[in-house]
Amino acid sequence: MDRIRNFCIIAHIDHGKSTLADRLLERTGTITSREMEAQVLDDMDLEKERGITIKSHAIQMEYKFEGQTYVLNLIDTPGHVDFSYEVSRAIAACEGALLIVDSSQGIEAQTISNLYLALEHDLEIIPVLNKIDLPGSMVEEVSDQVVDLLGCDPNEIIKASAKEGIGVDEILDAIVNRIPPPKGDENAPLQALIFDSVYNSYRGIEVLFRVFNGKLSKDDEVKFVNTKKQYHADEVGVLKLKNQSKPYIGAGDVGYLISGIKVASEVKVGDTITHISKPCKEAIHGFENVKPMVFAGIYPVDTSEFEELRASMEKLQLNDASLIWEPETSAALGFGFRCGFLGMLHMEIVQERLEREFDMTVITTVPSVEYEAFLTSGETHMVHSPAEMPEPNLLEKVEEPMVKAQIITKSEYVGAIMSLCIDRRGVLSNQVYLTSSRVELTFSIPLAEIVFDFFDKLKTISRGYASLDYEFAGFERSDLAKLDILLNGEKVDALSAIVHKKKAYDWGKRICEKLKELLPRQQFEIAIQAAIGQKVIARETVKALRKNVTAKCYGGDITRKRKLLEKQKKGKKRMRQVGSVEIPQEAFMAVLQIES
Numbered sequence: 001m002d003r004i005r006n007f008c009i010i011a012h013i014d015h016g017k018s019t020l021a022d023r024l025l026e027r028t029g030t031i032t033s034r035e036m037e038a039q040v041l042d043d044m045d046l047e048k049e050r051g052i053t054i055k056s057h058a059i060q061m062e063y064k065f066e067g068q069t070y071v072l073n074l075i076d077t078p079g080h081v082d083f084s085y086e087v088s089r090a091i092a093a094c095e096g097a098l099l100i101v102d103s104s105q106g107i108e109a110q111t112i113s114n115l116y117l118a119l120e121h122d123l124e125i126i127p128v129l130n131k132i133d134l135p136g137s138m139v140e141e142v143s144d145q146v147v148d149l150l151g152c153d154p155n156e157i158i159k160a161s162a163k164e165g166i167g168v169d170e171i172l173d174a175i176v177n178r179i180p181p182p183k184g185d186e187n188a189p190l191q192a193l194i195f196d197s198v199y200n201s202y203r204g205i206e207v208l209f210r211v212f213n214g215k216l217s218k219d220d221e222v223k224f225v226n227t228k229k230q231y232h233a234d235e236v237g238v239l240k241l242k243n244q245s246k247p248y249i250g251a252g253d254v255g256y257l258i259s260g261i262k263v264a265s266e267v268k269v270g271d272t273i274t275h276i277s278k279p280c281k282e283a284i285h286g287f288e289n290v291k292p293m294v295f296a297g298i299y300p301v302d303t304s305e306f307e308e309l310r311a312s313m314e315k316l317q318l319n320d321a322s323l324i325w326e327p328e329t330s331a332a333l334g335f336g337f338r339c340g341f342l343g344m345l346h347m348e349i350v351q352e353r354l355e356r357e358f359d360m361t362v363i364t365t366v367p368s369v370e371y372e373a374f375l376t377s378g379e380t381h382m383v384h385s386p387a388e389m390p391e392p393n394l395l396e397k398v399e400e401p402m403v404k405a406q407i408i409t410k411s412e413y414v415g416a417i418m419s420l421c422i423d424r425r426g427v428l429s430n431q432v433y434l435t436s437s438r439v440e441l442t443f444s445i446p447l448a449e450i451v452f453d454f455f456d457k458l459k460t461i462s463r464g465y466a467s468l469d470y471e472f473a474g475f476e477r478s479d480l481a482k483l484d485i486l487l488n489g490e491k492v493d494a495l496s497a498i499v500h501k502k503k504a505y506d507w508g509k510r511i512c513e514k515l516k517e518l519l520p521r522q523q524f525e526i527a528i529q530a531a532i533g534q535k536v537i538a539r540e541t542v543k544a545l546r547k548n549v550t551a552k553c554y555g556g557d558i559t560r561k562r563k564l565l566e567k568q569k570k571g572k573k574r575m576r577q578v579g580s581v582e583i584p585q586e587a588f589m590a591v592l593q594i595e596s
Helices: 017-027 045-050 081-092 109-120 139-150 168-178 303-319 344-357 411-423 454-461 501-518 558-578 585-592
Strands: 004-010 058-065 068-075 096-102 124-130 191-200 204-213 221-224 230-232 235-239 243-246 254-261 272-275 294-300 324-330 334-341 362-364 371-375 380-383 395-410 427-433 438-446 467-478 480-487 497-500 526-532 535-542
Touching (some): 004 081, 081 109, 096 109, 109 124, 109 395, 124 168, 294 303, 303 344, 334 344, 344 362, 411 438
Parallel strands (some): 004 096
Antiparallel strands (some): 221 230, 235 243, 235 254, 395 438, 480 497, 480 526
């Protein structure tokens, strides 16, 4: 155990984490030059294209230092705020962390939030300034920011360039020298933390774990403490680029377990593994069930593809246990699924993976969040979509989820960002100048206001400089209402939304105007209305196409024309009662862009 080091890498998106991981793997000889490719640990095409880590990875390296061979377990973490629970479990499995800061950009919001997670778990932090080879790199200035943040000695900061391979040896030496070896008792009852799972189409789910006490051997009978499921360990081993089976994994080490698990939801990140015969006294602290934050409907464009979409969702769930879905129907869109996502990026990725990996073309409805509705009868309901919202006369109050948002930006954009947040019902709770030109703003803001297009607007206002991080901060009472859209007096459920009463009129008016542009004209007049309960708050009218029925009346008495027009009027009235309004696909998409 003295020669094991478990560490993770903490960095903001695009600060060079995956590139540094590539260099470490090269330098320790874990992969040959023939196997080498850029971002070798990111195995999804999507990850390589966007330059983000979506699924965390783990890999074991061997490093010779002063005549001894050390085992280094790198537990990679996703960098995005949506996946912060997975990050916290990966951090809990480590004793140290490399804090990577891009020397041309400085410290960003995500770096700080993940750093706080690492400090809560008492990890040894090794600060690394990356990209020092760039012409725009501000080594001295960013070093001062890191010293202010960590309170460390400036000489402890390692200056590196992952792309050029500068400073990689110093980083490896620091991992061996500064990160403490794991503690644990190999003779105690087995206690291991699950920090990830990977789906293998031949072997079932591979469980990735870190052993704290005891050891896990091949053919052991084990159980997962929180799900209370029992399994037989068919194979255990260590994580090289290809899995390498071993007779056992001892205390302090990291490995994988295969036991023929078919259902991804049985393996919960943060769960504890122990033996059935000699269980550990207590589970590892910090386990939570992952809760979706954003909900949206996913429907097939062609209704006949519903069963194919169901099969695709089931396969996707094997790779992504945090995706939650259930079937639902919509009068406008037919059969589909109500899905729960960890955040907007997660939703985007699921949609893109359905299109790429399963060749499904899908429509996603307006994203919404989970509300708590308190009825006058004393009951409480969780509302995931506008269709589930009770009528106003049955409601006592509605509570909505709030988040604590941290925004780090250049000081010149503070005014514009504040007005954006206040416009979104945010309340400023703190403002700290990190340096003379960088500010950290903390807002309390409703989650519903930031799931839509808040991040895009923030990036536009700050020319890409501002970074956002948020955490759930509980439910708060709010003055909310369900806004219905009616076409000729009939509700269109797919266009309904839950909005704040102050914004309801503006929102309703804009949707009506947008629909007026997009709905094709009929032989009869179409009334587009926005209503809260029974009260109509906005209206637009699509005028009827006029057919000139009086064209054949030339000359003669005016009453002949009047008679024909009256006859036409009656026909249009009847048509309006019978005819239905076809809503084109663009109309549903337009509501998503209503803000812009």
